[in-house]
Amino acid sequence: MPRSRFSGSLSWPRFDVVIDMGNPSLNRTIDGFVMIGTVAAARVAAEEAYHRINHLRKGTFPGHTLHDSLKKMCKEGAYWGTIAELYVGMEYGMRRIRGKSDWKNALLGGAVIGALISVVSKNKGEKVIEDAIKGGAVATAAKFLNCAY
Amino acid sequence: MPRSRFSGSLSWPRFDVVIDMGNPSLNRTIDGFVMIGTVAAARVAAEEAYHRINHLRKGTFPGHTLHDSLKKMCKEGAYWGTIAELYVGMEYGMRRIRGKSDWKNALLGGAVIGALISVVSKNKGEKVIEDAIKGGAVATAAKFLNCAY
Numbered sequence: 001m002p003r004s005r006f007s008g009s010l011s012w013p014r015f016d017v018v019i020d021m022g023n024p025s026l027n028r029t030i031d032g033f034v035m036i037g038t039v040a041a042a043r044v045a046a047e048e049a050y051h052r053i054n055h056l057r058k059g060t061f062p063g064h065t066l067h068d069s070l071k072k073m074c075k076e077g078a079y080w081g082t083i084a085e086l087y088v089g090m091e092y093g094m095r096r097i098r099g100k101s102d103w104k105n106a107l108l109g110g111a112v113i114g115a116l117i118s119v120v121s122k123n124k125g126e127k128v129i130e131d132a133i134k135g136g137a138v139a140t141a142a143k144f145l146n147c148a149y
Numbered sequence: 150m151p152r153s154r155f156s157g158s159l160s161w162p163r164f165d166v167v168i169d170m171g172n173p174s175l176n177r178t179i180d181g182f183v184m185i186g187t188v189a190a191a192r193v194a195a196e197e198a199y200h201r202i203n204h205l206r207k208g209t210f211p212g213h214t215l216h217d218s219l220k221k222m223c224k225e226g227a228y229w230g231t232i233a234e235l236y237v238g239m240e241y242g243m244r245r246i247r248g249k250s251d252w253k254n255a256l257l258g259g260a261v262i263g264a265l266i267s268v269v270s271k272n273k274g275e276k277v278i279e280d281a282i283k284g285g286a287v288a289t290a291a292k293f294l295n296c297a298y
Contacts (some may be wrong), residue, residue: 032294039286039289039293043283045283046282047279050275050279050282084294104196106295126200130199133195134201137189137195141189141229141233142291142294144184145185145236146255146295149297
């Protein structure tokens, strides 16, 4: 008995962007900016798409245009990309200075970036120290979770 | 001419805790709990120490006892440890099912954990989806930042 069979597979889109600045430190920081900027922009895109589908289902107007969504994507992408760029540069610098690659680089890098974000957000005094501790803890936890196995 | 020289070095404390449950999956999740629980407890300890030093400098009373600080450390450690345990278990499960170790495991694991935290925090509907997207993005970014180099 002849049978018809359908076989399909869903594959993720693959984009490779290669930027060579001729310096390993600069290459890493640019790489960090592109990678994390893309993740942040993708997060905004997913959220915006979900909201639009929700509005379509309810038959209501989204309240903001596609242009607003694209602007938000670029803004978030640039913001988180810059933070990642700084973190990668700092972690790489510490690795070179200390000559070791371990969680302490992540802790110090995270603390400096946490304090920096806090200062840029116009916080002062105690809040900056708290954010530095938080940043160090988050970076160390991320390092442990991803590099222990 | 004789010269006296002082040489000192500050080394980080080193604790090795080995727990063998006889199952690689269980070992990893317990390991995740201990590691991230320790990081979370250390964060609270650093914050509390900073606040105490601040109060001592100003000559004011901290407002809460050492017992309160220890309780907060245990609570935060257990909370973040449990989240890390679930994430590690989920990521490892996906790696075994998919047969691959890449950022997609982190994305899916982060999304599930994000949604779970949201539901436990008594959020509903749209907020849960938003938190799932946020969780997936954070886990993917952490994977990229720590495993790309």
